[in-house]
Amino acid sequence: MVDIEEKRMLNEISNYWLHRKFEAYPFKIKWYNNAVKPIFHLPYADDTLAFIVLSVPGMFDTTFVPFIRNNQSEIIKDPIDNCMVHEFNKFIEAFPSHEIVVFHDFDLDVKRKARVLVQTAGHVAGAAYFTKRATVHPRYGGWFGFRGVIILKDVMFPNLRQNEPVDSVPFREKKIELLEKFNFQWRDSSYRDVVPVAHRYSEEEKLYFDTLPKDRCKLIDKWRWNNGIMRNLVIWLWIRM
Ligand code: B12
Numbered sequence: 001m002v003d004i005e006e007k008r009m010l011n012e013i014s015n016y017w018l019h020r021k022f023e024a025y026p027f028k029i030k031w032y033n034n035a036v037k038p039i040f041h042l043p044y045a046d047d048t049l050a051f052i053v054l055s056v057p058g059m060f061d062t063t064f065v066p067f068i069r070n071n072q073s074e075i076i077k078d079p080i081d082n083c084m085v086h087e088f089n090k091f092i093e094a095f096p097s098h099e100i101v102v103f104h105d106f107d108l109d110v111k112r113k114a115r116v117l118v119q120t121a122g123h124v125a126g127a128a129y130f131t132k133r134a135t136v137h138p139r140y141g142g143w144f145g146f147r148g149v150i151i152l153k154d155v156m157f158p159n160l161r162q163n164e165p166v167d168s169v170p171f172r173e174k175k176i177e178l179l180e181k182f183n184f185q186w187r188d189s190s191y192r193d194v195v196p197v198a199h200r201y202s203e204e205e206k207l208y209f210d211t212l213p214k215d216r217c218k219l220i221d222k223w224r225w226n227n228g229i230m231r232n233l234v235i236w237l238w239i240r241m
Contacts, residue, residue, distance in 0.1 A: 142192025
């Protein structure tokens with residue numbers, strides 16, 4: 001049985017992320033390590049509490065746009081990754097009584113192997129269903145992004161109950177369609193719509209993620225430039241009135 005204090009902590013962490021248009025689902029390190037090959041094991045005790053964090057439609061406007069507006073100096077290479085580092089650091093600061101370790105989806109080791117397999121973490125946590133290569137969220141289909149895993153090193157949670165993820169693509173033909181779209185035509189995003197979804201990315205968000213990572217800083221500069229022109233135009237019209 002999960003006691004009241006444990007429940008409160010789970011709620012506090014998941015609400016922290018919900019406000020910023022992320023979802024966080026708890027899991028035990030044992031569940032993850034039992035699924036992956038030993039080279040991917042996370043070196044923590046079986047009952048250690050961890051969370052998979054994923055961003056959902058709306059994160060772009062709620063969290064990312066303010067980040068690029070206010071933190072120009074922190075943007076070094078990939079603005080989304082920079083923003084996620086910033087957000088996960090803020091989370092660590094918000095829970096100072098815990099010993100927290102973070103693995104981002106883009107963290108690679110010296111052999112360029114992913115430090116954590118976020119799709120597996122998402123599946124064992126019950127967040128989204130993993131079929132071979134693609135994971136489908138029950139509400140957002142493919143319109144979401146795994147952002148990383150948070151490990152609370154000091155919290156052992158033997159009583160955490162495991163929730164099975166919802167398989168929103170239960171039929172074989174649909175699964176084949178999903179994998180074909182994900183593997184061979186992922187650029188057109190059609191794999192994201194293989195099931196009916198509650199929300200999608202906004203047009204700006206789509207454009208951003210459809211842009212090659214190397215060109216994304218240029219796109220942001222263009223938006224900044226356009227915003228600057230619009231602002232100056234409004235000020236000019238206002239002065240002339
Ligand atoms: C490396 C990588 C790539 C590489 C190689 C892909 C690959 N699968 O090897 C490249 C550059 C090609 C790539 C491309 C794309 N990628 Co990519 N990629 C990754 C990355 C960083 C690591 C994946 C990896 O190394 N896997 C290693 C292999 C061995 O893992 P695996 O096949 O899952 O095997 C494990 C499981 O099977 C598990 N397992 C075994 N049995 C069982 C049983 C159960 C029940 C479970 C749950 C697990 C499990 O154990 C195995 C390991 O021992 C992840 C992010 C991350 N950190 O996880 C994103 C990720 C997989 N990519 C993603 C995406 C979206 C893409 C692209 C569409 C491009 C894009 N827009 O970013 C394309 C898709 C094209 C394609 N054909 O895959 C998303 C997938 C999202 C989703 N909805 O599923 C991820 C999760 C990134 C993210 N932040 O969301 N990617």
